[in-house]
Amino acid sequence: MVIFLIACASPEPDASGSSPAPRPPVDASVALKQPAEAEDLDPAPGSLWVELEAAPLDFGVGEEEVRGYAYNGQVPGPTLRATVGDTIVVDFTNRLEVPTTIHWHGLQVPADMDGVTWLLDPLQPGESFRYTFVPSQAGTFWYHPHVDVDQQVDLGLYGALIVEDPAEPVADRDLVLVWDSWGEQAAATSEHSSPDPASLRWTVNGQLQPVLSMNSGERLRLRMLNVSNLGYLDLRWADMRQIAADQGLLSEMLQPDALLLAPGDRAEFEWLAGGDQEIQTGRYTASGGVAIGDPLPLMSVEVEGSEESAAPLSWPHSGLLPSIDSGSPQVVYVFSGGATDEPWLINGESYPDVTVESLPLNQEAILELRNLSATEHPFHMHGHHFELLSVDGVAPTVRQIEDTINVGIRQVVRIKVLASNPGDWMLHCHLLEHEEGGMMAVLRVE
Numbered sequence: 001m002v003i004f005l006i007a008c009a010s011p012e013p014d015a016s017g018s019s020p021a022p023r024p025p026v027d028a029s030v031a032l033k034q035p036a037e038a039e040d041l042d043p044a045p046g047s048l049w050v051e052l053e054a055a056p057l058d059f060g061v062g063e064e065e066v067r068g069y070a071y072n073g074q075v076p077g078p079t080l081r082a083t084v085g086d087t088i089v090v091d092f093t094n095r096l097e098v099p100t101t102i103h104w105h106g107l108q109v110p111a112d113m114d115g116v117t118w119l120l121d122p123l124q125p126g127e128s129f130r131y132t133f134v135p136s137q138a139g140t141f142w143y144h145p146h147v148d149v150d151q152q153v154d155l156g157l158y159g160a161l162i163v164e165d166p167a168e169p170v171a172d173r174d175l176v177l178v179w180d181s182w183g184e185q186a187a188a189t190s191e192h193s194s195p196d197p198a199s200l201r202w203t204v205n206g207q208l209q210p211v212l213s214m215n216s217g218e219r220l221r222l223r224m225l226n227v228s229n230l231g232y233l234d235l236r237w238a239d240m241r242q243i244a245a246d247q248g249l250l251s252e253m254l255q256p257d258a259l260l261l262a263p264g265d266r267a268e269f270e271w272l273a274g275g276d277q278e279i280q281t282g283r284y285t286a287s288g289g290v291a292i293g294d295p296l297p298l299m300s301v302e303v304e305g306s307e308e309s310a311a312p313l314s315w316p317h318s319g320l321l322p323s324i325d326s327g328s329p330q331v332v333y334v335f336s337g338g339a340t341d342e343p344w345l346i347n348g349e350s351y352p353d354v355t356v357e358s359l360p361l362n363q364e365a366i367l368e369l370r371n372l373s374a375t376e377h378p379f380h381m382h383g384h385h386f387e388l389l390s391v392d393g394v395a396p397t398v399r400q401i402e403d404t405i406n407v408g409i410r411q412v413v414r415i416k417v418l419a420s421n422p423g424d425w426m427l428h429c430h431l432l433e434h435e436e437g438g439m440m441a442v443l444r445v446e
């Protein structure tokens with residue numbers, strides 16, 4: 001199946017570069033938009049108070065009409081912008097015809113604010129609920145339902161939640177880029193297979209291949225999040241300057257040639273105006289990495305005026321080294337399953353029939369993630385963040401704090417978690433069809 005997928009990901013005769021992939025025409029008039037920000041009903045400093053409503057919405061993705069769902073009538077939903085230590089209050093009303101909740105992906109919220117359904121029942125149509133929590137960590141987070149999550153996120157329920165740190169420099173523009181892919185079901189060859197990357201259509205902030213216009217000398221902060229159910233982005237452009245991962249600034253800036261953004265993942269970049277560029281993705285699939293074929297265009301960046309690169313900002317990277325990966329793990333999670341007619345499994349079990357593992361409150365624990373299945377899985381843990389210790393025994397070059405980490409086929413990934421937030425926490429694969437297909441477990445912190 002893997003070979004077949006790779007073959008069909010590359011309809012072009014060969015990979016010699018002599019026959020570039022057909023590129024859909026870019027409409028240069030499509031200027032990149034920002035999702036409208038939620039209005040703060042209490043403009044006093046120290047708080048953010050917003051109203052969110054989930055309701056059905058018909059919207060267009062290029063030519064295609066989607067009978068979807070939206071928060072406050074927009075896809076992506078409104079961006080929530082707060083500062084570390086603010087009290088965030090979200091008055092949420094469900095105007096869908098089905099039950100829903102909101103989960104605050106990546107934030108260490110109290111267990112009864114997490115949007116999972118074992119402490120609080122999901123909100124029925126017409127019901128309201130006040131979510132309130134205080135973000136302790138700066139970074140780029142997001143929110144989405146945690147009921148029928150594969151359906152509801154796919155239909156348009158997601159938005160960005162940005163937590164700012166006043167100690168960080170202010171870029172000329174601080175932009176959110178929410179990536180979603182469309183046509184996953186049609187692009188998959190069978191129920192459990194990965195979509196063919198060449199037939200996914202990627203939108204950024206709901207737009208197909210928009211253009212970001214910059215002035216010469218401008219310095220941007222780009223906050224990217226992948227909200228796709230199944231689509232991986234293997235981002236590429238020249239002079240990539242990654243300043244942050246899921247949970248705020250890295251300990252040093254990274255300048256990779258490409259960056260994998262799995263579903264649920266975030267990354268932040270500094271973008272210094274230079275020449276025009278195209279942002280592209282490699283043809284990455286969860287069932288085998290980058291397939292043969294030219295990278296696919298996602299959006300372009302055009303600079304007015306001088307091509308001389310703007311000067312970098314000075315980000316307060318900590319300079320800390322990654323923690324040493326030593327000792328045996330307190331918990332091991334093995335991912336398997338997913339063959340035809342088989343559920344997706346963690347430690348041989350399929351949610352909800354799972355063994356609850358526990359950690360004492362405030363214990364620092366190593367979790368080992370082992371992937372024995374034939375596809376990759378982005379592992380996500382609720383209520384906590386973690387440090388990446390190693391991938392197949394190799395430590396990262398900088399200290400990186402995450403809440404979602406991709407585990408490749410046959411890989412062993414080790415992470416360090418401080419069990420600081422009491423409650424029963426979900427952890428699951430963020431390929432949403434896998435999550436709904438049982439690839440979810442529960443870790444108790446008590």
Ligand code: C2O
Pocket residue numbers: 103105144146264380382426428430
């Ligand atoms: Cu964004 Cu339980 O997930």
Ligand code: CU
Pocket residue numbers: 376377378429430431434435439
């Ligand atoms: Cu998975």
